[in-house]
Amino acid sequence: MSLPFPDEPYLRGYYRPFGAEMEAEDLVVEGTIPADLAGTFYRNGPDPQHPPHPDDRYHVFDGDGMIYAIRLGGGRASMRNRYVRTRKFELERAAGKRLFGVFGNPRFNDPSVSPMEYNTANTHIWPHGGALYALMEGCPPTALDPDTLETRGYETFGSTVTGPFTAHPKTDPSDGAMHAFGYSAKGPGSTAVRYNIIDSAGQPRHLAWLDQPYASMMHDFALTERHVVFPCLPVVISMDRAMQGKPLTAWESDRASHFGVMAKGGAGGSDVRWVETDPTFMFHIANSFDDGDDVVIDVAGSKRAPLMPAVDGSLPDPQESRFTLKRWRIGHNGTFREEQIDGLDLQFPRIDDRMQGKRYRYAFVNGTARPSAGRIDGFDSIATIDVERGTRDEFSFGDGAFCGEPVFVATGPEEGEGWLLNLVWDSHANESILAITDARNVAAGPVARVHMPARVPGGFHCHWRAAA
Template identity: 45%
Template sequence: MAQPFKDHPYLTGHHQPMRFEADAPDLIVHGELPDDLHGVFYRVGGEPLYDPPEGYHWFDGDGMVYGFFFEDGRVSMRNKWVRTEKFEAELKAGRRLFGVFGNPMESDPSVQGMRYNTGNTNIVLHGGKLLALMEGAPPIEMDPRSLSTREYLDYGGTVTGPFSAHPKVDQFNGEMLSFGWMINGPMGKPEIRYDIIDKHGQIVRNVQFDAPYMSMVHTFMVTENWVIFPFNPLETNIQRFMQGGPMNAWVRGRSSKLAMLPRNGDTDKIRWLEMPGRHMFHELNAWEEDGKLIADVAAANGTALFPNEDGSMNTHKDTALELRRWTIDLTGATDEVKEETLNDRDIQFPRPDDRFMTRKTRHGYANCNLHSTDGRVDGMDAAIHFDTTTGKEDLYHFGDGAACGELIFAPRVGATDEADGYALTLVHPANSHHTELAIFQARDIAAGPIARVFIPYRIPSGFHCNYYTADGPLGAPVFEQAA
């Protein structure tokens, strides 16, 4: 029998797990559903099946995938858990078996040696396959329509351990670029594995290089010719943990290091750059322009996601992420990473028009704290669109107490220009028990949603979303399958 969950900020309010799978045809829409929106919106988040006996962390829930299918002027919805071996073992036992983050010291003997995976962080289509991703394990393939769990992907035996939750799919050639950190385990040598997987899902490059220390590398940046790995002072350290300190901690006073690698090049061509210590888990986009590499990122000078080395915590207010531009000289004249703030709103997940990832973009989208103070706990109450060429912001407030998820761009059918389409996000209005999928005109967020898809219960707040248009190469197989 499942027991009630503990009272915890990430298990209550807009985070409270719903714990059921649904299949809902032809959802009610308030407003006008655009008839040139034809595609699928996926979202994944952590929705624990059982409450761990010891503590909990926002990143620790079992992955639940939601799919909203826009076709024939209607939208339908389906959600399913990612049925990892962890999920199946715990369902069979009727209780939580793994410690938080799979900590073996808190895990049941029956799962010692079993892979800890939740598949809760990102949900990405590539090569006609839908991948549920969590950076500590290989991708799990899901059926893109039914959302049933299929199998682990190992890309010809080359990916047997960690695989990033933020691979980049370059829509100019169909490649998916990814990496793994902590590939030798938490006690092993800190190394990064860098992968290139072609548009058919075949691995074409798989190299490794030394990391300066066990930095939690959540994302990386890709341009037409370069990949850039950020090593920030958020460190996993088993020795510190064995001595009673936090396993994952921010190391004050340590600088950030960027490893620049030719996208198709060898690891002996890596260029290392240094800058003051930054927290950066998500970028908007990166590209090359006039002898420079430009990366627009959500960055802060510290983090409240994990404690400092001494166990003290930073506040969200002091470590709020803002949109910054990092500029690197590609001529080699200087190794300085120039940093400027493009917009100082407190944002969470910045996103471009994904079709132009790796090339110059001017439009960006993010969820944002406007009146809320810490969106992880209170919920992000606003959506923002940046024009980084003019510096103009375009903002919509959902009302105090609302919680909105990642805001992502969805091209209209036939669109070829950047930001020609819609922006979508899942929202819990304040004091309500339902959820809305809000649809904006992508260049006029401030005008408010043009349509709101009504979900008659509260979908817990989650992590990353992606939209695939039916007329694009990535989304097309999903709709061929349905036809």
């Protein structure tokens, strides 16, 4: 028996738990799936099995990971979705109820569970070295079968990944190696950060350790051709605070932001040069590159973290925590400068992955030009933003549409030559589609709309894996 879910914004509408696993062949297609699209679009996102403890509070980052795989080829489409069978998922399914506190908060953990088993595997889905990984930043990657989505278990890359592993690794286009890190790497609330490089075949190549100035929730990091940058921003984890009944993770407005700059493949420790500036925030980096001895990082940035309470538990003003595309320059002389690239209220920025770490031109985003007051992540648009010229090519799916992260699939040699794929929920029709749009002519709207057999709840990150 599962209990009803509480009436909370991230458990209603777009985010209402779905809870079913499906397979469907020959999906209905409006328009034409381009002949050069052959592969699988993956999407990870939260789909909680059970409501939290009545005194605990659900958070959208906390639901159990559900993977959608939409296969395209020969002009046809099929889909499959599966929960990631983490230890947490299996224990809670067997118990018929929630056993873990939200974010693994020890105050609400059932005595029968180990805090180390809190893994939602709900954030990103990442193919590497022939394998497919469901990622959640508190645990090692969970390996899945890329075709069936069957869970295979943790991947520790030869015991070099000994705990948390970012949901935002980077693939170095020069050699196909995966660069990644884990924060809270010596226990929740520790300042230890582990840096790993995994080669293109999935073998461990490099391991280093560093300490950040305080225990920040480090969601993303930057990789350029010569550097890695670890952002320590003022969302801070405190086990002591959690045990006092206050937020485990909170925005601490009196903290500075710090950026740890290190040579790519560096040894950690004292090889890291920290640059300090006023509090600022981002969850996601579009791209980063070296400009002389400066490092440029383009981010979906805000003044203050959304979705994260202050130390006293109060939630942020949505206007202060909206994201726009910003350019952060970390000077070789220790300076920090910010400028705005585009004012669109956006969520997830992506690029042509061939440009990872290089000077580039195009960012692909979901966003909205509508007033944001009162909406829960109601991003009705996708756009290609030319970061050099400052222009935007945008398409709105209209009132009541909720767009997910756009993924770029290259089909030609030039940057930006290819298709954008993103899931869209039409809240009026209660229908979900996979939209396929020309990345160089977004305003023309999708060339194909692939209809899902049921509503796909709001989720996080996506990836494309080309057919072999």
